[in-house]
């Protein structure tokens with residue numbers, strides 16, 4: 001067993017069945033389709049692609065925004081990330097509770113990702129290695145996108161962030177936000193097919 005796999009081995013246990021997580025996800029989509037962005041959780045294949053990008057990225061704590069019922073959290077742990085490296089943010093209290101029950105050792109914060117500086121442990125900003133954003137950004141007004149990009153930059157300067165999306169092209173207007181953006185992965189094995197982008201701010 002590699003060091004990485006040993007690191008992640010104790011991360012997850014099935015607190016809620018996959019069917020129950022799927023049902024909760026669907027109910028939340030009915031309640032707020034824009035906030036959820038999808039009717040089903042991300043697939044394990046998409047999760048593995050994100051975990052690979054995180055594992056080969058910088059060391060340090062990992063921040064996941066919009067963790068939902070934990071599809072990507074689980075993939076990160078299964079991919080060898082230690083639970084103690086992970087802080088996940090989820091705005092829906094019922095989902096945050098599922099995350100807490102499912103992932104002992106992972107820091108779960110029920111809160112709004114736009115308020116990152118206020119809700120994170122004050123020791124984290126400046127130490128974060130990778131940020132993974134699952135919050136659907138494409139349909140948000142440009143100012144709202146910009147304020148999340150700024151909130152991420154404030155706590156993880158220079159790191160940029162990974163963002164998974166169902167868009168065929170970049171879900172964020174790269175030039176308008178002064179970003180460098182690169183699609184680093186794609187999979188048809190997700191509903192719907194999904195891409196993973198990495199963005200980094202290149203201007204003030």
Ligand SMILES: C[S@@+](CC[C@H](N)C(=O)[O-])C[C@H]1O[C@@H](n2cnc3c(N)ncnc32)[C@H](O)[C@@H]1O
Nearest residue numbers: 036037041042066067068071090091112113134
């Ligand atoms: C597309 S789902 C992704 C869920 C999960 N990561 C997955 O891949 O299956 C988006 C998630 O972002 C959460 N979310 C939306 N707006 C948020 C916000 N302002 N702060 C934190 N989480 C938010 C939603 O509640 C939802 O769980």
